[in-house]
Every structure is written in C-alpha cells, then in structure tokens.
Amino acid sequence: MAQKNRDAGPAARQILDMNAFDAAAGMGAASPSLKRRIANVGAAAVLFYREPIEVVSARGSWMTAADGKRYLDFYNNVPSVGHSHPRVVADVTDQIARLNINTRYLNSVVDRYLDALKAKFPDALSNVVLSCSGSEANDLAVRIAATASGGTGIIVTENAYHGNTSIISDISPSALKRRGLPDHVVTVAAPAHAGQRNSIENAFAAHIERAIAELERRGHKFSAFICDSIFSSDGVYADPPGFLRKAIDTVHKAGGLYIADEVQPGFARTGDAFWGFARHDVMPDVVTMGKPMGNGFPMAGLATRPELLARFCEETGYFSTFGGNPVAAAAGMAVLEVIAEERLQDNALEKGAHIKARLKDLATKDDRIADVRGAGLFLGIELCRPGHAAEPDPELASGAINGLKDRGVMIGAAGRFGNTLKVRPPLSLSEEEADIFVDRLADTLSGIPAS
Ligand SMILES: Cc1ncc(COP(=O)(O)O)c(C=O)c1O
The missing domain is CATH 3.90.1150.10 (Aspartate Aminotransferase, domain 1)
Known part of the structure; x- marks a missing residue:
C-alpha cells in the first residue's frame, strides 16, 4: 500500500494492490464469506475493495x-x-452439450472460428494459436521472439503488466514487489499525454533507442519490444493515433520483434479500430489477445507470421489441452458476431x-x-x-x-x-x-x- 507523504510524493503501486482488500491490515469485522476466501486462498487472494x-x-x-x-x-x-449475453450463453450451452474436446481432431466449429478471427488481422499474420490465458499467449510470444531473434533482451514500459508465468512475471514491472527486473529486461517510460504528436512520437522512439543500447551494453541481444497498445496499467495513453510508428520502426531496424499486447484494448474497445495497434497504423510481428475474447469464457491466443511460428515449432513442441476447444470457439464466434451485429x-x-x-x-x-x-x-x-x-x-x-x-x-x-x-x-x-x-x-x- 502507498503511504501518505505529501512532501515525498506518493509511492509507486503494484497494479494488483490498487484498492485491494488488505488482509495484512487485519480482518476486523470481516464477513463469513470473506473469512472463508482468505482461509482458502491465503496470501494469493486479490480481492477488490477494502470491504469486498x-x-x-x-x-x-x-x-x-x-x-x-x-x-x-x-x-x-x-x-x-455485456454480462451473460444471451447469444454467448446459448452458443456455449449448445456446444458443451454436443462436443468438447482438444484440438487434435478436426472440428468445423473450431475451424470456422479460426477463419473468422484471422479475418480480423492484417494478411501477413495468418497463423493463430489459441490458449487459455493472456499470460500463456504472451509467454509463447516472447519465446517465438527469442527463437526468431536469437536474443533474450526485452523492452517493456515501466508500469507494464503482461501476466503471471515465470517468463512473463519477469517482464511485468507492475507485478514485481521486492525483487527487481532481471538483467535482460529494460523499461521505457510510458508515452506522456502532453505535447504535440511529433514530440510524443519522437520522444517515445528515443526511449526505445536508448533501451536497445542499454541491452547491448549489458550484453543481451535485443529480442522484442512488447506493449499494451493502450498502455492501460501505465495509466491509459491512446493519443495521438500513430505515435507508436517511429518506435516500431526503431525496433524493426534493430532486428527486434514488436509484440502488440491486445489483451486489454482488443476486440473493438477503442472504437476507432478492432485492435489498439491498428489505431497507430503499425505492423506487429505477434499480436496477443485474451480477456474479452470469450466474454468470460477463458480463452486467449496469438496471431503471427507462419515463418516465425515454424521457426519456434522446429525447436519446441507446443500444445494446449484446453486452448481453442470447440466450446471456446463457440464463445469466441458468438463474441465476434455480436460485436458485428450490434455494431x-x-x-x-x-x-x-x-x-x-x-x-x-x-x-x-x-x-x-x-x-x-x-x-x-x-x-x-x-x-x-x-x-x-x-x-x-x-x-x-x-x-x-x-x-x-x-x-x-x-x-x-x-x-x-x-x-x-x-x-x-x-x-x-x-x-x-x-x-x-x-x-x-x-x-x-x-x-x-x-x-
Ligand atoms: C495487458 C495485459 N496483458 C496480459 C494479461 C494477462 O492475462 P491473463 O490474466 O488472462 O493471464 C493482462 C491481465 O490483466 C493484461 O492486462
């Protein structure tokens, strides 16, 4: 928890701690439901509100x-x-009563969804891999970048959150408490909201350039820059559209990959475009997605270029038991159709x-x-x-x-x-x-x- 200290200014906070119930502060007049949750989940409980x-x-x-x-x-x-959207509920219910199995079998519900999802991406990103969480999608994206680039150096924004696996916690400054970032991870300040379009674009690109140089100085080959396309945990920075262009050019010129994390802004939320990166008119090498994808059904995934995926799969086998199963595909398809039909x-x-x-x-x-x-x-x-x-x-x-x-x-x-x-x-x-x-x-x- 941040301490009140007007002179020193407020302390930085972890994203999961913001307005969370703080069991360490004492259970006070906690309800039986709250006591039961804390007894079951212990220190990993991340309940919202002082009184959940x-x-x-x-x-x-x-x-x-x-x-x-x-x-x-x-x-x-x-x-x-919308919560409990009747179309999503009906399609999921219908599919789970019919068939739910892993993706090692052909199934038209799954392939119809893959076609529809792919149609939402630029043509070059023609392979889609489905998983169960945004963390898994980002984990795979970072590993794809490592095989493609031959390096492990990653650049993230200073308050980024990209998920909870071991690899991804290491590139999520907002999840780290006492321990710092590992040596192969360098942060850049989130794009500021003030100033003219050119100054934001140039300033952000200059930060990326310095971060690439810093990775080199530390002896880590640059692999990828990953950012949430609307910088949500950094404080929401969307404008002006296009300000990412120069930074992404810089990443590509240095031989790195650009991973667009669309877990938060994707699926039409920004209004201007279906994906946050599209507002900036930039071309990612990998796009990761999750959260709204199944309207609550746990599903996530990534889209990338076939050659990048092939290079990764040459070295490492990849399979997810639950990722992209027919029920997930039914939920995902319903979401895409509702977004289109209800405009x-x-x-x-x-x-x-x-x-x-x-x-x-x-x-x-x-x-x-x-x-x-x-x-x-x-x-x-x-x-x-x-x-x-x-x-x-x-x-x-x-x-x-x-x-x-x-x-x-x-x-x-x-x-x-x-x-x-x-x-x-x-x-x-x-x-x-x-x-x-x-x-x-x-x-x-x-x-x-x-x-
Ligand atoms: C930008 C971003 N990326 C990735 C993730 C991780 O997704 P998940 O919790 O589904 O693993 C989150 C979760 O909050 C997120 O905000």
Whole structure:
C-alpha cells in the first residue's frame, strides 16, 4: 500500500494492490464469506475493495450483489459484449452439450472460428494459436521472439503488466514487489499525454533507442519490444493515433520483434479500430489477445507470421489441452458476431465520446481532474492535488473508487501511483448508463473535500 507523504510524493503501486482488500491490515469485522476466501486462498487472494463485494449474478452492464444491491460495471473489460449475453450463453450451452474436446481432431466449429478471427488481422499474420490465458499467449510470444531473434533482451514500459508465468512475471514491472527486473529486461517510460504528436512520437522512439543500447551494453541481444497498445496499467495513453510508428520502426531496424499486447484494448474497445495497434497504423510481428475474447469464457491466443511460428515449432513442441476447444470457439464466434451485429465498435466510439465530453466539462469545474484521455470505451481520468496537474493524488482516486462503490458503480485505478481511474464498461453501454456514471462520479467527487 502507498503511504501518505505529501512532501515525498506518493509511492509507486503494484497494479494488483490498487484498492485491494488488505488482509495484512487485519480482518476486523470481516464477513463469513470473506473469512472463508482468505482461509482458502491465503496470501494469493486479490480481492477488490477494502470491504469486498459478494456478487451473485450479472446482466448487460449491471452486477448484482448477495445483499441485492446493483452495481454499474465500469471496471470489467472481460464481459465486453455485456454480462451473460444471451447469444454467448446459448452458443456455449449448445456446444458443451454436443462436443468438447482438444484440438487434435478436426472440428468445423473450431475451424470456422479460426477463419473468422484471422479475418480480423492484417494478411501477413495468418497463423493463430489459441490458449487459455493472456499470460500463456504472451509467454509463447516472447519465446517465438527469442527463437526468431536469437536474443533474450526485452523492452517493456515501466508500469507494464503482461501476466503471471515465470517468463512473463519477469517482464511485468507492475507485478514485481521486492525483487527487481532481471538483467535482460529494460523499461521505457510510458508515452506522456502532453505535447504535440511529433514530440510524443519522437520522444517515445528515443526511449526505445536508448533501451536497445542499454541491452547491448549489458550484453543481451535485443529480442522484442512488447506493449499494451493502450498502455492501460501505465495509466491509459491512446493519443495521438500513430505515435507508436517511429518506435516500431526503431525496433524493426534493430532486428527486434514488436509484440502488440491486445489483451486489454482488443476486440473493438477503442472504437476507432478492432485492435489498439491498428489505431497507430503499425505492423506487429505477434499480436496477443485474451480477456474479452470469450466474454468470460477463458480463452486467449496469438496471431503471427507462419515463418516465425515454424521457426519456434522446429525447436519446441507446443500444445494446449484446453486452448481453442470447440466450446471456446463457440464463445469466441458468438463474441465476434455480436460485436458485428450490434455494431459495438461504433457504440464504443459514440458512448466513449459522450463520456469524454462530459468528463472534460466536469474537469473545467473541478481542478482535481488533471486529464481525461483514452479512446472509445477505454478512458483514463487522472486525479491530482487541487490545481496541481503534476502532483498525483492516489488517495483521491481511492476515495473516488470507494465512493462510487457506495453509489453503485464499480471502477478501478491504474498508473504508476494509482491516481488514474480506468473507465472500461461493456461495449453495449447505453447513453443513460453513461450518464449515470458521470453523474455519480461528480456526486462522489463533490463529497470529497479538496485537501
Ligand atoms: C495487458 C495485459 N496483458 C496480459 C494479461 C494477462 O492475462 P491473463 O490474466 O488472462 O493471464 C493482462 C491481465 O490483466 C493484461 O492486462
């Protein structure tokens, strides 16, 4: 937990610790359900909120707790076509009653999905490998990059989170607590939100160039640059579109691979494009995806060029028992069809613009809102000390998260200091729901005295 120390400024926080229940602070008046969870999971429990919520059901943009209270879900980007979407539920139910088996057999449900998913990528990325988690997808991506480049040097952003395997924890600064990054991993600052397009583009490319030189100085051959295309755990940096171009040129000129982690921004959330990297008009060597892919059914995967995958498979056998099974394929197909049929990419653009405009208006009246940024229905609201945009206020963010919880809205935080609220509602959000969020946020902030 970050300590309050105004003079020294706030401490950096791990993404999983932000607004989490802190068992070490004591169980106090913990409910029987909370005690049972902590007794079962121990130190690996990562419950949200100082007083965790017990949820029992969800539909559309709303979740219902055991005590009957309803919450507007502005946090979870997994059920992105809406919680318990009837089409996903029906297709998964139908398929699990028919056949569920691993991918060592031909099956038209799986191959139809692979065709549909591939159609969402640039032609060059014509091989798709399905897995069960974003971590696994990133793990494979990093290993593909190692065989292709002959090196192990990785560049990540300074607050990145890419998953939980051994290889991937090592490249996830936001997951590391006491131990530091290994020698073969170098970080770059996330792209800043201020300034002109050219300066962000040039500054970010210059950071990458320095990081490549640093890897060389340490004796590690450069293998890959991996980034979340909307830099979510770094604090949500989306604009201006195209600012990644020069950095990716630099990566390619140095012989490295560019891995686009689309686990958070993928599947139409940014509104402008189906993938976050497409907003920047750059060409990844590997794209990884997960979270919204099955609307809650655990599925993930990557897309890459056939020769890169072939090179990896020459050296190492690769198979996933559950990855890409027919039930996952049915869930994934339903998600793709619902996004298209309900025009959810357009809705993300439209409702995102509406929320952004209303938040920017709120910022003119409340000088603790330092910035509102992002794309589509993936926005960041940066909170600061009154009138001091450069002084992050994570305690205000915590107050807002808990105040919104009291008012029936779920939201989380991101950024190095945890002072940026992450706005990620289902893509099916209505204007009425968008307004409920902004109204309740305004009410919450007005109830927190400026300090
Ligand atoms: C950007 C990003 N990449 C990868 C992952 C890992 O995905 P999973 O938890 O499915 O392993 C996450 C999870 O939060 C993520 O935010």
